[in-house]
Amino acid sequence: MPYTVAALYKFVTVEDPAALREALAASFVEGELLGTILIATEGVNGTVAAADPAVIDRLLAFLHERLGLDRAEVKFSSADDAPFGRLKFKVKNAVLTFRGVEVDPNRPGTYVEAADWNALLADPEVLLVDTRNDYEVEAGTFQGAIDPHLTKFSEFVDYTREHLDATKHKKVAMFCTGGIRCEKASAYLLQQGFENVYHLRGGILKYLEDIPTSDSLWQGDCFVFDRRRGVGHDHFEEGE
Structure with a gap:
């Protein structure tokens, strides 16, 4: 069964990462969606996969509504078999750590x-x-x-x-x-x-x-x- 794989991230202020995690966990279940999404106050980052492309569409619509994630920024690929074994929504201090240095990701090159x-x-x-x-x-x-x-x-x-x-x-x-x-x-x-x-x-x-x-x-x-x-x-x- 082919899987649609979506790699995504967005640097955006997340006021309550734990609440966003709970909302995601309540909306998507393991089996229909696989992969990991990291959530922090600086944004989200993750790669997920689904056998039904409509599940990916629903996730992206969710993240667009909550965080303003643009579908055009998502990278799509395919896999012949399930590329992940589980579904995880994890709250972290940062979605991407930088050793002892404060970096404003909202002012990139x-x-x-x-x-x-x-x-x-x-x-x-x-x-x-x-x-x-x-x-x-x-x-x-x-x-x-x-x-x-x-x-x-x-x-x-x-x-x-x-x-x-x-x-x-x-x-x-x-x-x-x-x-x-x-x-x-x-x-x-x-x-x-x-x-x-x-x-x-x-x-x-x-x-x-x-x-x-x-x-x-x-x-x-x-x-x-x-x-x-x-x-x-x-x-x-x-x-x-």
């Missing part, structure tokens, strides 16, 4: 649409940085991307301090799986004085969804945190 990504990378002045963990980079990455060799995202702070220079690196472009890590990383770089910071809107998943294989600069698989372990262009259905 410049979004670059998937359709414009190749043109940006053709600029020789652009420094391209992969903000994912080392084992994710090993599975696949963009041509010419720098691997910071992170074991966890919070180490990006140390990498920036040790290897990036706002006076030297005038244009920095970043990407990650679904967009949330590079969005927060771009906000951090701006806070550190970097002038031109770009990040791939929707991340690798959106790029694989929108860009045909013949035009792709992606090499290898995109590591995902579910039973599929990795996805490529063939996991994304045209028109989703």
Whole structure:
């Protein structure tokens, strides 16, 4: 049975994360929906799957009504089998932690649409940085991307301090799986004085969804945190 997989996130103030968790748990049951959604005062982040696409539609309508989540920002893919074993709604202190550094995720760098990504990378002045963990980079990455060799995202702070220079690196472009890590990383770089910071809107998943294989600069698989372990262009259905 094919499953529709939806990867989503939104940085938005959630006044009562526990109440939102209870509302979600009351509206969706394990079996019809699988996966995990993290909830914090800074927003939501998660990947879910359902055999019935109408269940995904209902979830997205719920999150649009409660949080203003835009369906156009959701990344859709497919799986032949259930990619998750359970359904979890979890309240966290943050949906994405940054080691000892306060970052305002609502003031990120410049979004670059998937359709414009190749043109940006053709600029020789652009420094391209992969903000994912080392084992994710090993599975696949963009041509010419720098691997910071992170074991966890919070180490990006140390990498920036040790290897990036706002006076030297005038244009920095970043990407990650679904967009949330590079969005927060771009906000951090701006806070550190970097002038031109770009990040791939929707991340690798959106790029694989929108860009045909013949035009792709992606090499290898995109590591995902579910039973599929990795996805490529063939996991994304045209028109989703």
